[in-house]
Amino acid sequence: MTGLVIRNARCVATLDGARRELSGGWVAITDGLIEAVGVGEPPVATDTIDATDCLVTPGLINAHHHLYQNLTRAFPPMTDKPLFGWLQSLYPLWAAIDTESVYVSTWVGLAELAMSGCTTSADHLYLHPRGAGDLLTAEIEAARDLGVRFHPTRGSMSLSEKDGGLPPDNVVDDDDSILAASEAAVERHHDRSWGAMTRVALAPCSPFSVTEDLMVRTAELAERLDVRLHTHFAENAEDNEFSLATFGCRPMEYLERTGWASDRTWVAHCVMPNADEIVRLGAAGVGVAHCPSSNLILASGISPVVDLRAAGVHVGLGVDGSSSADSASLWLEARQAMLLAKLRNGVAAGTARMALEIATLGGAACLGRTGELGVIEPGAAGDVAVWSLTGPSFAGALADPVEAWLRCGPTGARDTIVQGRPVVRGGVLVSSRLDQMLVAHDGMARRIQQLG
Numbered sequence: 001m002t003g004l005v006i007r008n009a010r011c012v013a014t015l016d017g018a019r020r021e022l023s024g025g026w027v028a029i030t031d032g033l034i035e036a037v038g039v040g041e042p043p044v045a046t047d048t049i050d051a052t053d054c055l056v057t058p059g060l061i062n063a064h065h066h067l068y069q070n071l072t073r074a075f076p077p078m079t080d081k082p083l084f085g086w087l088q089s090l091y092p093l094w095a096a097i098d099t100e101s102v103y104v105s106t107w108v109g110l111a112e113l114a115m116s117g118c119t120t121s122a123d124h125l126y127l128h129p130r131g132a133g134d135l136l137t138a139e140i141e142a143a144r145d146l147g148v149r150f151h152p153t154r155g156s157m158s159l160s161e162k163d164g165g166l167p168p169d170n171v172v173d174d175d176d177s178i179l180a181a182s183e184a185a186v187e188r189h190h191d192r193s194w195g196a197m198t199r200v201a202l203a204p205c206s207p208f209s210v211t212e213d214l215m216v217r218t219a220e221l222a223e224r225l226d227v228r229l230h231t232h233f234a235e236n237a238e239d240n241e242f243s244l245a246t247f248g249c250r251p252m253e254y255l256e257r258t259g260w261a262s263d264r265t266w267v268a269h270c271v272m273p274n275a276d277e278i279v280r281l282g283a284a285g286v287g288v289a290h291c292p293s294s295n296l297i298l299a300s301g302i303s304p305v306v307d308l309r310a311a312g313v314h315v316g317l318g319v320d321g322s323s324s325a326d327s328a329s330l331w332l333e334a335r336q337a338m339l340l341a342k343l344r345n346g347v348a349a350g351t352a353r354m355a356l357e358i359a360t361l362g363g364a365a366c367l368g369r370t371g372e373l374g375v376i377e378p379g380a381a382g383d384v385a386v387w388s389l390t391g392p393s394f395a396g397a398l399a400d401p402v403e404a405w406l407r408c409g410p411t412g413a414r415d416t417i418v419q420g421r422p423v424v425r426g427g428v429l430v431s432s433r434l435d436q437m438l439v440a441h442d443g444m445a446r447r448i449q450q451l452g
């Protein structure tokens with residue numbers, strides 16, 4: 001028997017190959033996978049969600065985040081500095097994270113994301129202070145307990161201030177230890193099965209915080225283990241200048257010479273590629289996690305998303321860390337992506353459908369899960385978001401439910417379904433642990449912020 005049916009939708013935006021949008025549509029999910037999608041009378045199911053006056057989309061996919069950073073949100077002395085100065089102000093605070101604070105900040109961060117319709121999130125955990133314990137396992141346990149699909153990346157930093165990098169000594173490690181820990185993390189947690197809830201990627205933090213040798217050896221390890229690669233890339237003008245001054249080349253050439261220019265790689269930000277680099281990124285099959293709010297708050301610039309997509313780059317969406325973007329709503333990022341594309345490339349270039357594609361199909365491609373995530377079609381993962389199109393903000397929005405979704409704004413999902421199981425229902429988190437986790441988070445954030 002069918003496990004869950006979502007029925008009577010005003011529109012089901014499938015994001016399938018034909019981009020079908022089904023008025024009066026339904027979605028059936030069984031054993032964690034989409035069983036069928038259609039119009040008319042759905043199959044009988046154990047559980048039913050009525051989606052009258054709702055838009056149903058694939059669950060949104062967050063392709064870039066630093067979940068622990070919600071412990072230092074909107075931290076006043078740091079909000080007026082661009083990227084490099086901002087990072088150097090915060091490293092000493094972040095050095096105090098441990099397994100408990102990573103568990104709690106991950107749980108709270110993923111809960112926040114789920115309430116904005118996100119069913120799968122990546123996390124770039126590049127900070128592993130000495131003696132802090134197994135932080136990657138802590139965050140994987142939090143995602144598992146909450147029920148959100150998770151792509152943690154085993155990040156790293158190996159180039160400290162004394163060696164010409166950005167971070168302080170106590171948060172960097174040597175290359176051999178990093179590679180051994182990366183391999184151990186993949187062996188322990190990486191699930192290759194269809195519909196997997198946990199997959200691990202390898203993720204040196206950024207060219208300005210790791211050695212070139214670590215970039216090369218990490219790419220070789222990812223190839224051997226058959227896992228994906230992630231890092232920050234061409235994030236702002238400072239980042240490009242650092243690349244030229246330190247490596248004698250622009251960021252794309254650095255990716256190429258370290259073995260990263262491949263379809264195994266997705267990078268975050270990509271604000272400052274030149275026209276030639278855009279073509280080379282597309283030809284190499286590299287994915288890009290577009291982080292519009294973070295790029296705006298740090299005044300980094302506007303990523304050329306429309307041009308990247310035209311060049312064949314798989315563009316996904318990321319909320320980025322909560323210390324730079326502060327809000328971690330994937331719906332909001334989708335709206336920002338739509339607005340910025342209009343501003344940069346003209347009104348017609350930035351549509352709600354483009355933003356929805358980036359937030360679903362694009363994210364799935366970044367994470368190497370095309371056909372499995374980000375689409376509502378039989379066999380895909382049972383990850384769905386249900387958005388209410390009612391209330392004052394939708395009064396008069398009759399013509400186009402997809403454009404209305406991003407222009408008028410439900411801002412939060414009514415129901416968020418992961419693997420056929422509701423994580424958010426009626427706009428409320430299903431787990432009863434939220435209050436308890438927020439109290440714990442408050443205590444940890446206070447402890448860490450006192451270090452500033």
Ligand SMILES: [Zn+2]
Nearest residue numbers: 232268320321
């Ligand atoms: Zn980032």
